[in-house]
Amino acid sequence: MTAVLEVRGAEKSFPGVKALDGVDFVLRAGEIHALLGENGAGKSTLIKILTGIHEPDRGEVRVFGQAVHFANARAAIEAGISAVHQERNLIPRMSVAENIMLENLPQRLGFVDYAEVNRQALLWLERLGLEVAPERAVRTLSVAQMQLVEIAKALVLEAKILLMDEPTASITPHETDVLFGLLRQLRDQGAAIVFVSHKLEEVFALCDTVTVLRDGRNACHAVPLAEIDRAAVVKFMIGREERVAKLGTKPFDATATALRLEDVATSFGHAGVSLELRRGEILGLYGLVGAGRSELAKALLGVGHVTGGRVEVAGKEASIPDVTTALHRYRIGYISEDRKAEGLILIHDVASNIGVTIWRRLAGMLGWLAEGRVRRAVAPLVDKLQVRTPSLRQRVGNLSGGNQQKVSVAKWLAAEVDILIVDEPTVGIDIKTKTDLHELIWQLAKDGKAILLISSDMPEMVALADRILVMGGFRVLGEVLNDHDYGRMSRAIMAHIHEAEAA
């Protein structure tokens, strides 16, 4: 097989960091090639070089044997490389079809030919099994549908080289199956596909070859996946054996109810949601993206409102009009799944990000906030959570993803909440830090906090939760008592989901 894409000795430095330090990468026609690595290993830099966003400082990139220098994204597209990027890259007010065709809108007499736009887009929607009208505005779609539009947008170019950066992050298992079928079909037709994912299960299910990066270098280079196993891949990624989170036993008082929902309906559209969360317990909320889990959390916090049923906090009926009340009266905290948009203030420093929940409490007369007091309140938490930061003055935006997540946990520890809602705590976080965070959450529960864990990461759920509520369509589909056996638990959970899909 011929190499359609070849990277030799790529180097790329950013001020202060050497992101790529002599990386090789070879992609052949007719293969699906997994590109793996921890955050900061250089994956995204390599992808950005291949899509024309960055230029390498040194080394060469060859496409179909020709040395290329991409000045911008357009140049990469023209060279025959198309990509599904990790970030959302759709124009919300434009139609599905126009988004898909945006790189190359068909024209007639200088005007966009919308009939043709819709016709071509529809072909790909059908192949992906996405049943939405091509004229529909993207902003009215669900997250999973948007992800599929994103994929269609990359496929429509019919490029010989396809880069897919975490394409399955927010789509359902069924949609994932359809996508994988399609990718295999494209591969068999001779396309070369790069597949980036944190879900090793998917990598082993789909890919033929793997390249792992670590610290800007090749940990391995184009190894056939048939020849190695999961443990070996993980070792390539983190440089040693995977450390299993040390979670001891965690008895909790079954009588101390922290939060109770009875037949709750919300302005987001939840109906008949009941649950009970005890102090010291980790209650999992499992469900696919769009099941209504984060929305439930937000309704409890007062971002939306509870329109029916009864909410009790620590045994007393609670009405929560806004987040301030949730935090200061009922001591409920929420670690958002979207760190950048909802969790952290990236342009502010560590001290401010952690202190934000307790400024009111620390303030003296006339709201006076002595710097020393904030520092004394914040510094122990930074130590306790082992946030790696040069100082409390460091901008949070300059920290790594894992450390950012620790900061957002720290701010709720500072607030001394009793009930902590943790939403997708380890999305986009590398394996090392992930283990730390699991231990941290476990420890928090052990210290007596009631934790509502929202996660789409089944292994995480099975490892951490005491009980798992399965959600779908803004309702509770069922409950599973966790015995920490992955196989049994995942079957039980999926059974609830399939039952609901069938009904």
Add this chain to the structure above:
Amino acid sequence: MGLALLIVVLVAIFATVNPGFASPFNLFSLTRVMGIDMVIGFSMMVVLVTGGLNLAVGSIGVAAVMVGGWAMQVQGVPVLPAMAMAVAFGAFLGWINGQLTVRIGVHSFIVTLATMSIFFGAMIVLTKAESFNALPGAFVDLGRLRYWGFVSGMLPAALIVGVGLWLFFNRTSLGREILAAGANLEAARLSGIRVERTIVVAHAMSGGLAALAGLMLAARNGAALPSMAGHIGMSWLLPAFLAPVLGGTLLTGGVISVVGTALGAAMVTIITNGLLQLQVGEFWVQMFLGLILLAAVLLDRLRGVMAERRRQVR
């Protein structure tokens, strides 16, 4: 700070080319304009940190001053309570802006675009556009206050306000909350901050500061004039935006530089004054002002980029 350096260079150039620049008379009038422009700049700055804008600074300033003038001249209210009334009235108008912004849920640009007309129009209706020119001597004397023979009282006044603002935004919970909400509204909301309130407070502060700037200008003019900020208060907009923007306050919110705003105002006043002194053809002054401002903005940007590079390398 790059601006401080730029200011030193400009002063050196102007003082060398025209000794009149450094004369006590000129320094006095320069520091007086500087002080007023600083407070106008602060007035815009406190709204910029929320990621909003306040186009009505001029309208509020004039409306509040007319209230103060009416209180002093017609009602015989003593100077200090009358000034407090004017500031409170300005804050009230700002509060209206804040409430409208939060309630309607549109950008404050649009809200204040409408209210700048409304406040100014109401002021004209109520005053019949007549000025108050028999203000108490104690008030008018504030405009003539002079220290060491060449510093107008306006400058220390503005600096005191600046120190107050710096403390407010760096050392009080409310100030920090405004900054947090300005940087990331949703994150602040989910951290238990009443974000709507921070926006309303920022607008009210902006109104109060605009009123204060108006009072300073009224003291300088010796009268409360409906015309002092131009048609619907438009002539304040340039100094209002230039000072914070040159000083590094982000239009997207969340970052504040009180010192920068003060230096920005100082630089604009010095450039304007210096250009007048240089006797470039007077009709061309405005163009040179624009060019120098553009150069300053670009230079500052370049400096920022370089500093960022250096910082990252370290």
Add this chain to the structure above:
Amino acid sequence: MSVRWGLPVVAVMGLVAQGLVAGGALASDTRVALVPGGPHPYFAAWADAAAAAAADFDIEAEYRVPSAWELSRQNEMIESLVAQGFNAMLVFPGDAVGTNSTLQELADFGVPSAALAGCTVDPSAASFCLGTDVARSAYLGTQELIEALGGSGKIAHFTGFLVDPNTQLRIEAVQRAADETGGAVEVIQVIADIDAPEPADEKINAFLAARGAEVDGIVTTAWVPAVVAATSLRNLGDQRIKMVGIDHDEVVLQAIADGFVHGTMLQNPYGQGYIGSYAMDLIRQGCAVKDDAPWLETAQTARFIDSGTAFVDAAQVADYQAAMVAVTEEIMATFKDDYLACN
């Protein structure tokens, strides 16, 4: 006017040094600056007047324009001129009230000043006000209009910025002239705040559309409305509606010649600049302003000198400048004796 691309530094420094030695006895040390409220065509004649005065009286006289029509810009300009060594100031008040504090400071610094073209409101540090009595001009213009209408009819008044104190006086004066007819003449509409040409065009034409058939006369008391109204009447081809404009814009003058505008209330900017510079030089040389001079009293000040207000209609429009030169010469002839006490 010449555009100066930087005077030789030495010369500037010399001049400044000279200027800063205040109260010198040399005949030619007067440096007078003529400062309008902002860029505006009305004041163009001041530049010529300044040049002529500089040559005739052996002084330095310069026309310096604030970069925008704002009181604060004008104040900055005036202060900077003093710093540059100008020692006498002729100012069109950016605000009839607000300019006083600046003039007071000039006086405190030993720089005499006078209000030119428009007046400041008393009490003022201005030595005198040489210019147009805006109220009187509006009043006389309205009377001319009423006469042209044959003593009765409906009239409209178009004027400038409401926040300009002069606008108040004009509105009142027009109303007063109409009231004096005992109801025969009625002011049916006042349109203000139309100093920018596009809104003026929009509003004046809207008015003509709504009440063009009803209205018999128009009086305008600001530059832009006069120009725009004259153009509109010309476009409409309407010679029925009588209009009295203000100032000497070519458009207005041509419309008078062509019969679309009845006449205009001329002012005398050249005379203002020329006589003003002359007076300032004398005051600098030790003359004092007399208290018992034949001052006129206006709504704004008790020390008013009329620089000449003339109504010009089709008969005089061809050589309106001659009329102004005559007025200027007339005032000049007795100015020193009438208004100043020199030793």
Add this chain to the structure above:
Amino acid sequence: MTDRLRALALADWFGLLVVVLVAGALLAFLQPAFLSTYNIYVLLLSFSLWVLVALAQMVIIAIGQMNLSVGAIGGLVAITFAGTMEVWGLPIPLAVLLGLVLAALCGLFNGVVTHVSGISAFIITLATLSIFKGINIGITEAQPFYAIPDAVKAFGAARLGGVPYMLVVPALAIVGVWLLFNRMVLGRQILAVGANRHAAELSGIRVGRVVVIAHVLSAVLAATAGMLAVARLQLGQPTIGDDWLILSFAAPVIGGAILAGGHVSVIGTCLGVVIVTLINNALVLLGIDPFFVQLLLGALILAAVMLNRWRERRREALA
């Protein structure tokens, strides 16, 4: 058919259309002269000028930026147009062309400086506003140019019943801009850049080029407005453009444009201009005391914005 009606009722500008019709009916009832041929002509004249000003701003709002220098560009081109004809005796078409080229250069400057420096266009155009206006004042020394060729004057004054000839220019501009944003790749790219700059970049759109083109387009539209103002006023006033800023933002925003970028409505903007024009017209037609004019203008603009926002929320609730 009912689907079509429903789509119409859901369109951004439907509420505005209702407002315009109701306001028009009310005005016609209160003041019969409102519907007179001459008043229609006056309204259309105002509309002709303002709609170009509003479109000039709208193009920049579409990329999520602001152009504070529209008025300054309009004024500079106006006096250049008038001045070159008076002083150099340039033939009209050449003067028009020169004006457009000058505007394109101004826009190019705004766009390139904004893009290359990465500083917000708000700040850059705040500075260039001063520069362009300064050049204007420097050249004219505040004196108007009077010698406008008769052909230009005639064009500014000519009408066919209630329709001014001048309306041709904005009509072409409206159709052109509508086609641009709804049917042409460039327009869709402008909207894509405004909605999500990063996504647009990754979709192979040359963001810098699109931003610069939008600024050039904005300047050219402003220039067209400036030259029409000369034809209309029959003289080259240096103050042309001084008063454009508020309307330039008010009309697109009333028309449903999102200041953050990515969504503008040409029809909505036109209706926004109509509403502001109607308000101004009504204030004169109804003989409102001049002291109340500013207050009412602001209050009505606020009311229009609130109404539009209320409708939007209701529509979102329905969708």
